[in-house]
Amino acid sequence: MDLEFGGKTKEPDIRRLFDMKDVIFDQIWLAGRENFELYYMFRDLFLSRADGDKLRDQNLRYDITIIPPGMMGSEYIKTAGHYHPLAPGSAVTYPELYEVLEGEALYLLQKEDLSDVVAINAAAGDKVLVPPNYGHITINRSNKTLKMSNFVARDFSSLYDPIKEKGGGAYFFTRDGWIKNPRCPEASELRRADAPGGRTLSQLGLAKGKEMYPLLKEHGRLDYLTRPGDHLDLFSGVI
Numbered sequence: 001m002d003l004e005f006g007g008k009t010k011e012p013d014i015r016r017l018f019d020m021k022d023v024i025f026d027q028i029w030l031a032g033r034e035n036f037e038l039y040y041m042f043r044d045l046f047l048s049r050a051d052g053d054k055l056r057d058q059n060l061r062y063d064i065t066i067i068p069p070g071m072m073g074s075e076y077i078k079t080a081g082h083y084h085p086l087a088p089g090s091a092v093t094y095p096e097l098y099e100v101l102e103g104e105a106l107y108l109l110q111k112e113d114l115s116d117v118v119a120i121n122a123a124a125g126d127k128v129l130v131p132p133n134y135g136h137i138t139i140n141r142s143n144k145t146l147k148m149s150n151f152v153a154r155d156f157s158s159l160y161d162p163i164k165e166k167g168g169g170a171y172f173f174t175r176d177g178w179i180k181n182p183r184c185p186e187a188s189e190l191r192r193a194d195a196p197g198g199r200t201l202s203q204l205g206l207a208k209g210k211e212m213y214p215l216l217k218e219h220g221r222l223d224y225l226t227r228p229g230d231h232l233d234l235f236s237g238v239i
């Protein structure tokens with residue numbers, strides 16, 4: 001699976017089934033399975049050299065992730081899931097901004113102490129902000145390929161251990177709907193939220209159905225992704 005972007009053919013990082021063995025719900029199904037490709041991550045994309053420079057100047061990265069439809073036994077295909085570290089000089093972790101380009105996404109966002117766990121359905125054109133202090137997992141719950149993009153600060157490594165240690169997120173999305181992870185008894189009840197609309201979107205410089213990629217050209221527009229501590233008011237009520 002390659003992606004044409006900015007007139008170039010890009011090769012993905014690939015997440016395969018065995019990379020996910022610690023976070024899959026259906027461990028009975030997993031036993032004896034062959035390894036196979038699950039999803040494709042095209043990181044650090046830009047349409048022109050000038051855009052690449054602008055991204056680097058703002059300490060941002062633009063990625064596209066493609067998740068074909070499929071099941072992992074009784075569970076819908078999903079990303080491994082991770083948290084982000086604290087932004088330097090701030091008491092909050094880095095946020096991340098997603099846009100659904102094609103298909104449908106189900107975002108599971110959770111605080112590390114699991115005191116808040118939120119599910120957000122998003123369709124093509126929707127944007128979802130993962131606020132500071134939330135980890136995230138993306139599920140392709142449909143029978144169509146999900147293509148989504150994200151803007152995120154470029155200078156940190158994702159933290160996978162907390163979700164691996166619990167055997168997955170606080171909830172699994174399966175053929176029978178949501179199932180609470182038995183290794184997360186402390187998790188709050190699953191809260192449903194909508195992808196942000198009108199006013200919230202415009203505060204973030206976004207509009208439904210308008211691609212977010214050009215925002216990288218407005219220097220400082222996405223400052224809240226790299227210096228979240230300076231923009232705390234923006235994050236309240238986004239999910």
Ligand SMILES: O=P(O)(O)OC[C@H]1O[C@](O)(CO)[C@@H](O)[C@@H]1O
Pocket residue numbers: 015041042043063064065079080081082096150152158
């Ligand atoms: O790292 P995971 O949990 O497999 O999730 C992959 C997603 O995370 C990102 O690295 C950004 O957080 C994207 O490239 C991709 O959508």
